[in-house]
Amino acid sequence: MENEAQRTASAGVGRRLADRITAVWDLLTGRPVSLYGVSVLRIGYGLLYLIFLLREFPHRDEIWGPGSAWTPALAQQLFEQTGWFSVLVLSDSRAYFELCYVLALVTAALFLLGWRTRVLSVLFAVVVTSFHSRAIFMTDGGDNLVLLMSLYLVLTACGRRWSLDARRDRLKSVRAGDVPEPTRSPFSHQLRDARTTLITVVHNCGMFVIAVQVCFLYGSAGLYKVQGASWGGGTALHYVLNLELFRPWPAFSHFVDEHTLVVAVAGYMTVLLQVAFPFVLFGRLKYPVLAMLLGMHIGIAVLMGLPLFSGAMIVADAVFLPDRFYTFLPHLCRRAAQRTDSSRPVPERATDPGTVPVQGGPGGAPRSKHRVMLPAGRKGTMPTPGPASHQVPPDNGRRTGADPRR
Template identity: 70%
Template sequence: MTRPSAWLSVPGRRAWALLTERPLSLYAVSVLRIGYGLLYLVFLLREFPHRDEMWGPGSPWTPALARQLFDQTGWFSVLTLSDSRIYFECCYAAALVVCALFALGWRTRAVSVLFAVVVSSFHARAIFMTDGGDNLVLLMALYLVLTASGRRWSLDARRLRTSSAGGSTGRWRPRLPPQLGAARQTLVTTLHNCGLLVIGLQVCFVYGSAGLYKVQGGTWGAGTALHYVLNLELFQPWPALSHWVDGHAVAIAVVGYLTVLLQVAFPFVLFGRLKYPVLTMLLGMHIGIAVLMGLPLFSGVMIIADAVFLPDRFYVAVARLCRRVVRRPGVPHAVSGAHAGSVPKQGSPAPLARSHP
């Protein structure tokens, strides 16, 4: 049978091979899985005392009103299937468990679907209380369903290594016929790479659109936009700190221009080394937003999303450095898997065909 890439041009065959031969950035999507799982877990724990007023039967936006809105918008939430308080408490407890399991990477493929259901359900239940950070978490939860985010730094990966070291095949399903196994491998790899591509495009769209929107504003062009932001009572968790920063007019004007420049230029610097200083400056920008404007959820969402643009060799180097730091003196350092200094092979046919993604 003719391969699908046989009729493509040389650039087309290269793109097809890049898309279907092996999953890319497995460490990066694992960071996204851990980051968003922990972030939403902390968010639900933070709002635990207010859960009934926000999402429960005691909310001013009652389940009946939410269902009426769903009939018009097509949204869905498992929280509105019953008005019982016991049902809501069980759903909340289940949501906490799902977030923890997703961050740990236990049965990641199935749990990623449950995590997307959890995020979409809480988002839809209190739709009028959401902001840009909540919207991006929802999108990322949906995109991560497509990815093989449990291949690295997860309980799934640990279980596979343990079973392989013990001589077990590590299969949780019957062995597939060769052609069907190869087709499954290609499908899983293609879905993963497509999901990764969509995540990258989404982040680029967020930064690019935000930068172009700022360019149209007169206050950003005049360098005074941050002055007005720092004087909004709604975004003043530390009024004294905001007033102190506002006293440095030249500095906040420079930061304002730099913010616009970074956001507009972001999609164009991703394929060179310039992306590293840009990502570092964006990290500082989001930390400033979290501290000065009191938007830690939004900042955390964007910081985690930026991690998708760092290569796997970066995460391997960071992991190796962390092991050296925490290693006790006199204890030999064991390197498992690939040789030190190299990225483990990503996506050989056998593990993809027999392991749980």
């Protein structure tokens, strides 16, 4: 009996393990996950890098061009040691650099719009890598995150939603709706199914890598802060607010620094959110955590003058919102618009507060009126007898022997 019970328990554990493996395999190969989330990543990072290149357009030569203090020869020597690569160092010509810069702007714009994303995702990764490695000593945490995400987005199907590719596929399916599908051989069907499965697996693996990257980023940052005495004492943000390098608005930073209790609570909440972030992703608690992280990054962008870093982190956080959240947003916006329209008062005709409304006789015919002085000293209108056909008898309009149908 004991051996039989052990065999039954082992069989149960084996079945549960097989069910878990089957569920993971179905999740990996069944359908691509977070298509709206990865589209937000594509739009967000494409827009961020486009704005970044446009902002640095007047200083492009000093940062990445032939006139930079970090010359292409020095960059090439560093590449031999680090293994980096940049298309900007292939030539010292100014015309070549200007052409590369224009192509980078076009690539970022087309990647943002989602045009031929399979090819543009690779070109966007090349552009980000080239500009990042060309001026490796002039980057910050935002540039590093955008670089990593541009490489990860190559693996994903980031053009399935909210893109020109999605619009083209939708129009193509509408046009081919009544056209019968051509017959294919069994080998062609198998090849097509294998291609679809491969794309799905690569996409899901890419999304998993992106999620793990963000979790490691928050977790490591929080654990690193815990080790510092200033973060434990609640004074870390005080020192940050007094750094001249990160004070774009000195008066505002000084105003915030005066509220010591708020600064200390914000420091503790920052550490708590970053450490707890990887552990709240599988429940509803992640929504308030993401909202607080959004406020934290907005504060970093305003107080420390790091908009690229804050924008990159906000976009990365958006990948943890489910697709049903993004599909519900249009309905929510329409409901808000309808409520706004319904709450507006219906315009009515303005009437003179000193006038008495015109009274009508039988049949709604108006009576003539003239201006008279009311007892309170206000001007008004009083009805006067009109034609005989419109006069009201003293018996409230009921005439003796008259036909009541009149």
